[in-house]
Amino acid sequence: MKIETGTNYDTDYGPIKGLLEMPAAVAPGDGSLEATGKINLVAANIRDRRHTDSQYVFEIEDAAGTKEVSPPIPAGDQQTKWSPKMELKAGAHYAWRVGPSRAIGKVRCAARSLSSKDEPNSGEEQK
Helix, strand or coil, X not given: CCCCCCCCHHHHCHHHHHHHCCCEEEECCCCEEECCECCCEXXXXXXXXXXXXXXXXXXXXXXXXXXXXXXXXXXXXXXXEECXXXXXXXXXXXXXXXXXXXCCCCCCCEEEEEEECCCCCCCCCCC
16 A cells, blocks of 8 residues: 555555546536536546446436446547436436446445436427
């Protein structure tokens, strides 16, 4: 274990290494209120340079437990995106997760929750 204050030598320390080997769920943000209809899920790629060839698996699940899982998606340049077939319904709550394809369903995935607006999508752009 290497730990030095003010340097990057601590990247072999287990908890830090685990964070660096995990993508970050970027959008939609946790607790966000989204327009109904189609949604794009966005993850920041794994920061650890040893994982540049990683593939990602996304999951979205509604409050009733209906789940859609993406196939493994090759990493984008800095972010990886997926648009599920599942559309957001008015007033519903959802959770979404992303992880490296080898780790989905395990500890190393990032998760977020979101809700959809009560009114149908009026053509406004999703954030």
